[in-house]
Amino acid sequence: MKKERGLLIVLSGPSGVGKGTVCGALRKQDTDILYSVSATTRSPREGEIDGVNYFFKTRDDFEEMIKNDQLLEWAEYVGNFYGTPVDYVEKTLSEGKDIILEIEVQGALKVREKFAEGVFIFLMPPSLAELRNRIVNRGTETEDLINNRMTVAKDEIEMMDKYDYVVENDEVHLAVERIKAIVISEHCRKDRLIEKYQQLVEAE
Amino acid sequence: MKKERGLLIVLSGPSGVGKGTVCGALRKQDTDILYSVSATTRSPREGEIDGVNYFFKTRDDFEEMIKNDQLLEWAEYVGNFYGTPVDYVEKTLSEGKDIILEIEVQGALKVREKFAEGVFIFLMPPSLAELRNRIVNRGTETEDLINNRMTVAKDEIEMMDKYDYVVENDEVHLAVERIKAIVISEHCRKDRLIEKYQQLVEAE
Numbered sequence: 001m002k003k004e005r006g007l008l009i010v011l012s013g014p015s016g017v018g019k020g021t022v023c024g025a026l027r028k029q030d031t032d033i034l035y036s037v038s039a040t041t042r043s044p045r046e047g048e049i050d051g052v053n054y055f056f057k058t059r060d061d062f063e064e065m066i067k068n069d070q071l072l073e074w075a076e077y078v079g080n081f082y083g084t085p086v087d088y089v090e091k092t093l094s095e096g097k098d099i100i101l102e103i104e105v106q107g108a109l110k111v112r113e114k115f116a117e118g119v120f121i122f123l124m125p126p127s128l129a130e131l132r133n134r135i136v137n138r139g140t141e142t143e144d145l146i147n148n149r150m151t152v153a154k155d156e157i158e159m160m161d162k163y164d165y166v167v168e169n170d171e172v173h174l175a176v177e178r179i180k181a182i183v184i185s186e187h188c189r190k191d192r193l194i195e196k197y198q199q200l201v202e203a204e
Numbered sequence: 205m206k207k208e209r210g211l212l213i214v215l216s217g218p219s220g221v222g223k224g225t226v227c228g229a230l231r232k233q234d235t236d237i238l239y240s241v242s243a244t245t246r247s248p249r250e251g252e253i254d255g256v257n258y259f260f261k262t263r264d265d266f267e268e269m270i271k272n273d274q275l276l277e278w279a280e281y282v283g284n285f286y287g288t289p290v291d292y293v294e295k296t297l298s299e300g301k302d303i304i305l306e307i308e309v310q311g312a313l314k315v316r317e318k319f320a321e322g323v324f325i326f327l328m329p330p331s332l333a334e335l336r337n338r339i340v341n342r343g344t345e346t347e348d349l350i351n352n353r354m355t356v357a358k359d360e361i362e363m364m365d366k367y368d369y370v371v372e373n374d375e376v377h378l379a380v381e382r383i384k385a386i387v388i389s390e391h392c393r394k395d396r397l398i399e400k401y402q403q404l405v406e407a408e
Contacts (some may be wrong), residue, residue: 160394160398161394161398164394165394165403166394166397169393171305178392181385181388181392182388184381184385185212185369185382185386185389186389188325188382188386190365190367190369194364
């Protein structure tokens with residue numbers, strides 16, 4: 001029987017919505033989902049580990065990866081590069097395992113061009129006021145940068161139309177449950193399974 | 205904010221696959237899903253209660269309901285009529301509540317014509333051999349009727365293409381978990397939510 005290919009799950013949403021927190025909470029649960037590690041030129045935040053949270057790269061190294069076509073997508077965002085190394089993603093999917101990418105909105109839209117069959121999840125704040133709170137509370141941004149991020153966020157929310165699912169991040173554990181349900185559900189989609197079951201009928 | 209309409213979930217699949225068992229197990233769980241009750245002219249099986257498992261009707265009464273357009277769908281199946289009274293379904297959906305219909309394949313396809321936005325789930329046996337076992341073990345059918353049901357089942361499995369999801373009923377609790385995941389996931393589909401979130405951005 002032909003092996004079912006893994007799901008590429010793309011978790012995205014405006015900066016500050018809590019992608020990292022939700023993805024971190026999902027990781028702590030017992031699922032079979034693997035996690036892609038992005039490359040970035042931004043500085044590590046406290047507690048972030050190279051090769052675990054991100055591959056932290058110099059600008060020169062990152063540009064070399066772009067040139068050699070080693071990135072599934074890359075984008076410049078508020079002055080830094082972010083990108084997804086392609087090798088690990090392809091290998092995981094072809095082994096029939098699911099992999100989740102946690103990436104910025106620009107990057108997600110580029111992945112969509114190459115992986116139309118991916119599962120694209122847009123993480124939403126309960127409100128724009130709450131989004132501003134979260135960015136302010138992170139405490140790493142100046143007032144100007146916060147306003148800049150809010151403007152970008154509003155543009156990004158308009159892009160949810162390009163996604164398959166919208167998950168509200170009202171509470172982290174609820175957002176995690178919704179994402180887990182989406183993954184189970186996508187594995188049951190008829191389009192992904194019909195080949196398998198036609199074999200079952202023909203085998204009779 | 206405009207009230208989100210409930211989901212119409214249609215659980216179907218070949219006779220003997222375990223629709224009733226799975227639906228019964230789902231009912232015992234703490235979900236917000238309501239259950240439609242079908243009308244039928246077939247005789248009650250042991251333990252089945254009128255108005256709970258089915259509305260048991262005479263052939264005359266059933267034909268009266270057809271004539272008065274009180275059925276969302278109806279079908280004749282192995283000599284009996286089955287149908288879904290339309291009132292309760294419409295009322296439930298417009299109140300924003302989810303409702304599940306457990307119906308035969310013919311009926312499900314008719315519901316699809318009227319409710320294209322419904323969530324159509326096809327319950328699959330792990331194999332055709334296992335399906336035969338289940339029909340035999342039910343102990344209510346003659347050998348001829350079993351063979352008849354198996355022929356119908358194979359034709360019905362070909363119809364899974366008309367469904368959104370295929371759920372394998374390998375173990376009842378697993379099938380129930382998959383159905384619950386599909387319901388959560390469908391509530392997160394962008395197409396169902398985009399209106400709500402556009403209001404959020406415009407409200408700013």
